[in-house]
Amino acid sequence: MRPAPQRLLEWSPVLLSRLEWKRFEDVVAAYIRVIGHQARTTRIGPDGGVDVEVLDPATGQVVMLVQCKAWDAYKVGIKPLRELFGVMAAAKITQGAFFTTGEYTQDALVFARENQLDAVDGAEFISRIRQLSAASQLRLLEAATQGDYTTPxxxxxxxxxxxxxxxxxxxxxxxxxxxxxxxxxxxxxxxxKAA
Ligand SMILES: [Zn+2]
Structure with a gap:
């Protein structure tokens, strides 16, 4: 009898590290919806620009910009956080968040703190997901792992x-x-980098 293929049944750093960049963006957008906001992905690409916009449900206006960076080959440095902050300033949007499957450099964390950016690393994202109801966690897991979620x-x-x-x-x-x-x-x- 052949062993069943390994199935990822719960949220883990390994699962997060396997998500290709676009799937990661979709999961971040899905997470933002699960916690009660309206969000849409903007499809600009894996580097630069803004990936997810959070909308005010009453006015439909963008109230928060979110940048995502999947794959933890490198730590996220200060540059992409500065770029996000620049886009926010240009658009006169005061709330911003950055999500990565990996980690941040110390400089990047200081910049985020000084500018009230929510810098979420892989471990923190997992921890926030695990605080959701079991049903919400499962819904996110299904969205994350449906079809081919690793090929970029x-x-x-x-x-x-x-x-x-x-x-x-x-x-x-x-x-x-x-x-x-x-x-x-x-x-x-x-x-x-291999997980
Ligand atoms: Zn192409």
Whole structure:
């Protein structure tokens, strides 16, 4: 008898670290809805820009900007937090949050504290999810793990990417994610650090 494939039945840092960037954004938006706000994803891409907008239910106006960063290959530094703060200032929006599956550098945490940004790291996000009702946790888990939740999405084309091997250059032999629409789209991602 073959063993059943491993199923992830509860929220854990391992599950969080496996989510591709777009799925992570969707989970953050779903979490914000579960705690009672209106939220929409903005589809700008995995780096830069704002990923989720939180709306005032009465006026429909954006009241909070949320940036997401999946994959914990590197700690989130001060730069993306500064960028989020810049977008908030330009849009005259005072509330902002940053969610990562990984961690922040010390500089980034200080900047977040000084500017009242809610900087949520992977451990904190798990802890907040675990404070939800069992039904809400399950609903989020289902949203997170439905279908292929690990293969990254091309930010330009919105399609799942393909694992390729570099055939020339300095990184010959290394695997990377490339867009299905290459050579029309040259988007690539390095593989995340193994969980
Ligand atoms: Zn593409």
């Amino acid at each position: 999405t091309c930010p330009g084309c919105g399609v799942k990417m393909i694992l390729r091997t570099a055939e020339k250059g300095r990184n010959t032999g290394d695997s990377f994610w490339g867009c299905r629409n290459y050579p029309r789209c040259k988007q690539t991602f390095r593989l995340p």
